[in-house]
Amino acid sequence: MENIRVMIVDDSTFSIAVLKRMLQKDGLEIVGTALNMKEAIQKAQELKPDLITMDMTLPDGDGIECSKEILKHLHDTKIIAISAMMDKEIIQRSRKAGIRGYLQKPVDQIDLDSAIERLFEGEELYGVLKNNFEEAFKESIFSFLKREIGGEVAVEKIADHAMTTNSSGISVAIGIIGRHDGRLIMDMSEATALGMTKKILQDDTQQIDDAINFLSEFTNVIGGNACSLLNGLNRSFGLRVSPPTVFRGKDITISIGDIMSESFIIKTDLGNVFMNVGFQKGDVEWI
Amino acid sequence: MDIEIINPFIASVTDVLPQLGFESINLIEQKEKTKKIAASGIVLTLGIVGDKKGNVAYAIDTEGAKQIASIMMMGMPVDELDDMAKSAISELSNMLTANAAINFSNDNITVDISPPTMLTGENIELSMSRDQVTCVEFDIDGIKLEINVALD
Numbered sequence: 001m002e003n004i005r006v007m008i009v010d011d012s013t014f015s016i017a018v019l020k021r022m023l024q025k026d027g028l029e030i031v032g033t034a035l036n037m038k039e040a041i042q043k044a045q046e047l048k049p050d051l052i053t054m055d056m057t058l059p060d061g062d063g064i065e066c067s068k069e070i071l072k073h074l075h076d077t078k079i080i081a082i083s084a085m086m087d088k089e090i091i092q093r094s095r096k097a098g099i100r101g102y103l104q105k106p107v108d109q110i111d112l113d114s115a116i117e118r119l120f121e122g123e124e125l126y127g128v129l130k131n132n133f134e135e136a137f138k139e140s141i142f143s144f145l146k147r148e149i150g151g152e153v154a155v156e157k158i159a160d161h162a163m164t165t166n167s168s169g170i171s172v173a174i175g176i177i178g179r180h181d182g183r184l185i186m187d188m189s190e191a192t193a194l195g196m197t198k199k200i201l202q203d204d205t206q207q208i209d210d211a212i213n214f215l216s217e218f219t220n221v222i223g224g225n226a227c228s229l230l231n232g233l234n235r236s237f238g239l240r241v242s243p244p245t246v247f248r249g250k251d252i253t254i255s256i257g258d259i260m261s262e263s264f265i266i267k268t269d270l271g272n273v274f275m276n277v278g279f280q281k282g283d284v285e286w287i
Numbered sequence: 288m289d290i291e292i293i294n295p296f297i298a299s300v301t302d303v304l305p306q307l308g309f310e311s312i313n314l315i316e317q318k319e320k321t322k323k324i325a326a327s328g329i330v331l332t333l334g335i336v337g338d339k340k341g342n343v344a345y346a347i348d349t350e351g352a353k354q355i356a357s358i359m360m361m362g363m364p365v366d367e368l369d370d371m372a373k374s375a376i377s378e379l380s381n382m383l384t385a386n387a388a389i390n391f392s393n394d395n396i397t398v399d400i401s402p403p404t405m406l407t408g409e410n411i412e413l414s415m416s417r418d419q420v421t422c423v424e425f426d427i428d429g430i431k432l433e434i435n436v437a438l439d
Contacts, residue, residue, distance in 0.1 A: 163370055167406075175334020175342070175401020183334075183402050212414055242334020242401055243416030243437075245342050252408035257370070258377055259402055280402055 004120060007032040007049040009040040009066065010082075011058050015105070019053055019082065022109050026116065037061035037069075044070045049077060051116065054099065056083035056090065064090075064097045071098045078119050082107055125236055126180055126281050132233055133226070134262050137184070137277045140226040141266055144218070148200050151269035158265060163257030165274065169193070170212065171247040171254055172219040176227060178239035182279035183261075184226075185254060186219040192271030199270065216244040222275075292438045293317065293421045295390035296343070299383050300425055300432070307379075308358050309427050316424040324413040324420060324435055328352060329368070330406045331380040332413075337398035339391070341416050341438035345380050349407070351430035352376050358428075368407070377403050383434075 006028045010016045016033050023030060032047045034040035037058045044052060052070065056063035067079045079099045083090075086104040094102055101115050138155045145153045168189040176182040188196075193211035198204055200214065220241065227239035254276075256263065261278020297314060304312050328348035335341055347355065349368060356372035357365040359379060365372045380403045388398050415437035425432045 167408075171406065173332055173334075173404035173406075175336075175404075177334065177336050177399045177401050181399075181401050183404055185404060216414070216416075240336045240399075242336050243341055245332040245334075245344060245404075245416065246414040247330070247406055248412040248414070249408050249410055252406050252411055255373055255377070255405040255407075258374060258405070 004028045004051055004116070005031045005047070005049045006051045006053065007034065007040075007044060007047055008053050009034045009058070009063070010053070010055040011035055012055075015055065019107070022107070022112055023053075025109065026113055028116070035059075037066040040066050041069050044077065045073055048074060051119070052077060052079045053082045054079050056081055056085050056094075064093050064099070067094070067099050068097045080115055080119070121236065122179065122282065125234060126279075128234055129180055129230065129237065129279055130260075132230060133182075133277060133279060136226040136229040137222065137275065138264065139229065140222045141264075141273070141275060144222055144225070145266065145268055145273075149196055149268055149270060152267070154267045156265050156267065158263040161256060161261075161263040161276070164253050164255050165263070165276070167247065167249065167252035167254055168272075168274065169248065169250075170215055171252060172215050172244045173247070174219055174223050174244045175242035176223065176239055176279070177242060178227075178231075178237050178282075180237070180279050180282045182239075182277065183259070184219060184223045184241070185256065185274075185276040186215065186222070187254065187274040187276075188215070189271055190248075192268075192273065195270040196268075212246050212248065216246050219244050226277075289419075289421055289438075291394070292339070292436055293423055295387040295394070296383070296434050296436055297423060298390050299386035300427075300434070303382050303386050304427055311426075311428055313426045314423060315426050315431075316422075318422050320420045320422050320435065322414055322418045322420065322437075324415065324422070326411045326413055326433070327409045328407070329373075329376060330411055330413065331377060331403045332406075333380060333384045333403045334401035335384075335388075335398050335438060336401075338396045339398055339438045341436070343384055343387075343437075344413055344415065344435045345383070346433040346435070347376070348431065351432070354428075354430050355379065355432075373405060377405050380405075 054063040080101045084105040171187045197214040223241040259278040259280045263276045266273040326346040332344040353365045356375040359375040417437035
């Protein structure tokens with residue numbers, strides 16, 4: 001939990017001292033403290049801390065009002081309420097105001113640590129995912145095609161893909177669900193799909209429906225293998241794939257620009273395969 | 288007809304759409320389809336995993352999608368399905384499915400959903416993950432919305 005910049009808001013200098021010691025023990029950097037709402041709002045805007053611990057009772061307002069005001073300007077700052085007062089209603093109101101967790105005073109070091117860890121692990125995990133998903137999917141599709149189809153297989157990344165892409169004939173979409181959600185789209189022409197099906201099954205009588213089944217299973221395997229690779233890097237990803245939906249048509253446009261994604265062209269002896277895979281950052285709303 | 292599977296989606300439509308500014312929401316038809324479904328306009332599909340596994344596909348024709356996007360964007364005129372309008376429709380599919388997931392959880396069925404995949408085109412042939420697909424058709428202020436659910 002390094003490089004997390006914290007501001008403590010509390011009307012008691014004693015509480016500030018206690019929290020400061022606990023947070024410093026975790027290696028967090030205390031960038032500021034505030035004793036009242038006015039000071040808190042002003043300092044938050046200046047310091048832009050990653051985390052704010054918020055007391056609920058302040059001399060010139062309450063912690064919920066103060067948090068709302070701060071979050072209006074700072075969308076990335078996370079606020080945890082730390083207060084002696086804790087009941088169902090105030091927890092609900094806090095949550096509604098955008099506060100991310102609630103701890104009761106006196107705060108236990110272990111509870112505080114785990115709350116902060118849960119709140120910030122998502123950021124780190126997303127970084128790990130961002131750095132590794134391309135390789136995982138490239139590896140997964142390359143080894144499948146090399147093993148099942150053989151011949152020349154080349155995976156090329158498309159540097160800047162557009163917001164949409166045109167289908168070559170058959171498209172398959174599968175959802176990826178986990179700590180961060182995503183999606184995998186595979187696209188190829190009917191001829192390529194049919195060619196691959198015939199080759200894998202060593203049967204020239206295969207029809208387009210067989211090819212659809214093949215492509216659906218193909219996408220499932222690529223997605224499943226890649227997600228297993230990623231889950232192996234960090235179990236917290238908990239990635240699972242949903243069953244595929246297959247689309248077939250002459251003039252289909254696929255939207256790919258709505259989430260952070262990468263596109264690839266995989267060149268094989270039986271034709272090209274288009275692959276797009278992307279993830280979006282999931283957030284733990286309440287710890 | 289698998290009521291347990293389709294009801295959370297029906298409830299979602301009747302709960303969510305009035306909040307977005309739609310007035311008349313009528314369930315027109317409920318039927319079972321086989322695996323292959325034909326659609327034209329916009330199709331959005333989302334994956335579902337958990338206690339139930341499968342996918343849902345929403346189909347709206349292009350004109351209807353424009354009208355929905357316009358209402359969702361506070362009445363802004365939508366002449367063509369640009370990125371902004373598509374994003375509104377995509378968000379709608381997300382809201383409807385997330386809401387259906389909450390409805391499932393009220394029946395003690397826990398499911399998680401994936402981000403939507405959006406396709407546009409004419410005469411799209413859709414193959415869902417299951418041979419039996421439950422389909423409901425809504426008339427929403429004159430716009431036809433079709434929801435196809437394949438869940439096991």
